[in-house]
Amino acid sequence: MNKSICIVFNKAPYGSQSGRELLDIALMAAAFDMPITAIFIDQGVYQLLKGQEPDILHIKNHSATFKALPLYGIEEVYVEQQAMQQFKLDIHQLLEIDGLQQATTDGIRAKIAQSDFVLTL
Amino acid sequence: MNKSICIVFNKAPYGSQSGRELLDIALMAAAFDMPITAIFIDQGVYQLLKGQEPDILHIKNHSATFKALPLYGIEEVYVEQQAMQQFKLDIHQLLEIDGLQQATTDGIRAKIAQSDFVLTL
Amino acid sequence: MKTLYIINQPQKSEEAQPYFAEHDGIVLIEDAVVLATRETKQPHGLKQYVLEEDLIARGLHKKVASDWEVVNYPQFVELTLQYDKSVSWL
Amino acid sequence: MKTLYIINQPQKSEEAQPYFAEHDGIVLIEDAVVLATRETKQPHGLKQYVLEEDLIARGLHKKVASDWEVVNYPQFVELTLQYDKSVSWL
Amino acid sequence: MATFSLLVTANPYSSQGQFSAIQFAKTLLEQGHQLMRVFFYADGVLVASRLHAPPADEINLTKAWAKLAIEKDIELVACVTAANKRGIVNAAEAERNALTGDNLDPAFAISGLGQLTEAMLESDRLITFG
């Protein structure tokens, strides 16, 4: 069994390159057949919001790549319930990603504990 | 009367170059005879702590330059009382800078309001 | 002098708040625009603006709370002239 | 698995805290060492370490609260081996 | 009509500040205001390198600034101290520091912090993008 990796997105998109560059790590880990968990917490949940149009600022839109996560074999994708509530978002406002699930903070704590590597950026 | 500038230090030293690079702006503004106010708030008060030894990490110690502020004609130097209390610091733990005064948040708000330019970094 | 605070990171609004004075304004840009999705009571009846282009970029344009006034770039430039100075709180 | 959280910015400790589990540890480095000057109650009886060299750099070596254990670089390296993994919370 | 200067300290790669600064600059010029100088400081100086190779479908910020500078005759000035320690050097500085190569984009000048102070004194507004 390969080592597992958990990628934690905790920042809103476009103000930093964090989301984009973590995504590249996730895709590469997938190519190496590592079991991958992608977790969106805090302002990171905004990475998944529908209807992003950063092109009006000449910034590349990377949000479509999140929709392709299952195609790369990344099927464990969790968004934090508490953050959704805090920002008054519901799951229908997020990108349609196959298998996207809401998780409690307890659930996310367990996912982090179980992974061999956990990366934030 | 020249335009006045207020430089706000709000970050601890060495984790970023913010303190160092703001200091350079203050010294240059002094060379142009701009009236200068230097203000230390939040974790910026740690910029003024005595006994810094960043050389053990091969990082240059810029704290001595703060002591020289009056030599450059920068005589309005304020450290925020609330931050001092929050971090349990007293004025004797800070560098001996001629004219260094404690100011309330109200006092600092007034200084910021009066200045023609206010910079953070 | 009236000051316009430019806030570009979400956590910076709270850090700058103690220094806001009467007649000041704040404008949220970049990642800080997420703050405009919630009602926010500022002291002194501070004017509260949020940059439209940064909202659109993040898909937040239709989620702005009623106490924030949406401004576009031309209006942002005008704001910096209406206020005596602008302070970017980094 | 036991996780060692590496915290290098003061505000990140609070952000990471909801994810600390029993038997985890945290080590404060760089600007985050300022947090060790105050008593801090962590949940789960988490082990709390702070890096000595970063304290000395900032003149904070003699201001550490009693619930923080001071470790030097060799001990920091050993800690990363005592825990199953290290997570830098950025 | 007013005279602006901009102070750009934003990292061009991991923050949005340079994008915001360019947009702000273009907008004020469209409104008929003057832009006296854009002063790059701290990580903002990194944009002054001519060696950027971003992916083909992404903006090259250095070229975007250069285009603005040429079309509108805007001064782009990077602080020499900030630039040299961040690996941004022109040919003269490269030679003085015995470096094998230089990387300053020709649209940018390298000069001292006095250019920032001067911009503050001579402009109606200084807006910082960090």
Next chain:
Amino acid sequence: MATFSLLVTANPYSSQGQFSAIQFAKTLLEQGHQLMRVFFYADGVLVASRLHAPPADEINLTKAWAKLAIEKDIELVACVTAANKRGIVNAAEAERNALTGDNLDPAFAISGLGQLTEAMLESDRLITFG
């Protein structure tokens, strides 16, 4: 004895992470552990430029890494995507992108993100400095 790899994403100019990473690397080597690879990603790649000219009384981080790499035979690898968009290029990439000059320090290699994944799989510990 254990095998470490480091992931360095810290900006070498405006953060302390590169200093911390070098200190951590030196310490683990002194303790007899192995350092398989140091992988530079995000703003961490900026340290791989050979054109830095810091003030004379300050450390040159690029040279500090290079010294460690030579003395202890450590691999220093910068991510190609992160590097190219940040203006860090070797001669081949400069030519491919029609850039006039290159700036990669010879102590560093440029390669893909796969080198990070490989380091994760083959090391006992990966420590990130951001």
